[in-house]
Amino acid sequence: MNENVVVSADRLADHLGEVRVVDVRDAWEYDGIGHVPGAVNVPFDSFRDEESDAPGTLPGEDAWAELLGEAGIAADDTVVAYDDTHGVFAARFLVTAEAYGHTDLHLLDGDYSSWMREHETSDEAPEVEPTTYEVREPEHSPFVDHEEVEAAIDDPDSVLVDTRDDWEYEEGHLPGARLLDWKELVDEETRGLKPREELEAILADHGVTPDKRVVLYCNTARRISHTYVVLASLGYDDVGFYEGSLTDWEAVGGPIETSSESSE
Known part of the structure; x- marks a missing residue:
């Protein structure tokens, strides 16, 4: 990640058509409360391994590639993630993406509640064309044992x-x-x-x-x-x-x- 990892709501609003926006809230929130226009829903629980001896850890390369491919995200896409809890769940999505070699990653500064105050929302899910997501070896890994x-x-x-x-x-x-x-x-x-x-x-x-x-x-x-x-x-x-x-x-x-x- 880099110093430009956090983006303002105004900047995102100006570039919505150029980035892939990921909403990591539960599906009922995404559908029932609305979302950032064009955002795809990748719920938090979908990218955590809850069945291993270490619950909550990375989902594995195959599971991650399938998940992002179904969401229509490619490995070279610019991705902006958000949640409705000050960004803590969205940040976990970004760290997971970084672990699997995605580099152009950003966190929305604020969350959906703050976005709603001044920006347009949508209750329609975008049409998604699935991709073949390519997991890559990260150039640098911060993970320690x-x-x-x-x-x-x-x-x-x-x-x-x-x-x-x-x-x-x-x-x-x-x-x-x-x-x-x-x-x-x-x-x-x-x-x-x-x-x-x-x-x-x-x-x-x-x-x-x-x-x-x-x-x-x-x-x-x-x-x-x-x-x-x-x-x-x-x-x-x-x-x-x-x-x-x-x-x-x-x-x-x-x-x-x-x-x-x-x-x-």
């Missing part, structure tokens, strides 16, 4: 970031992890990201600075997807994405802290 996370814990040049709620953090977190609830980066009024200067100040207050290697985790990799996109938009270029997150860490017997001292 538990061994790399373990190494980051003792690395003074790395910062481990827990993006969950404070009560989850207090119940148990990885040793030395800083607490940064992903919602701290969201403006409740606009439903999009806070201004760049404010984002940078919040991150710095949590010890998350561009000179550090940043390693993100949550429970099942949904919430870290949003933080990952935010960091990409700010130009952070050394970010580790712990796909297995706390689910994997506990499965391999990784140590857990229960105090809140590391959030300070």
Whole structure:
């Protein structure tokens, strides 16, 4: 991803005919509440593996290719994704796409509720011509395993970031992890990201600075997807994405802290 990963509603409205817009809400929301004109519906649950030992993880290359092909998306398309939850579910879609080699990926700044305030909506699904979606090897993968996370814990040049709620953090977190609830980066009024200067100040207050290697985790990799996109938009270029997150860490017997001292 790059610094242009987040796009404004106004910019999207000006370029609707040039991009593929993906709505990751449930089908009943897409059909019943309406959607961005021309958007295709790829519900969140459709691109998560819920049957493996690590629920919520990547769906697999074949499943992903079939899903996007049925949605009429090609590997070279410019894709803009949105949801109605400040972008956290849409961000997971983008991270999944990046994992399978898609490069031209963007998050709508805000969500459907904010889009509705000033822009046109539609209740008609577009006609979709299926494609043969080509999964590619990504040029760079941010994914890290538990061994790399373990190494980051003792690395003074790395910062481990827990993006969950404070009560989850207090119940148990990885040793030395800083607490940064992903919602701290969201403006409740606009439903999009806070201004760049404010984002940078919040991150710095949590010890998350561009000179550090940043390693993100949550429970099942949904919430870290949003933080990952935010960091990409700010130009952070050394970010580790712990796909297995706390689910994997506990499965391999990784140590857990229960105090809140590391959030300070």
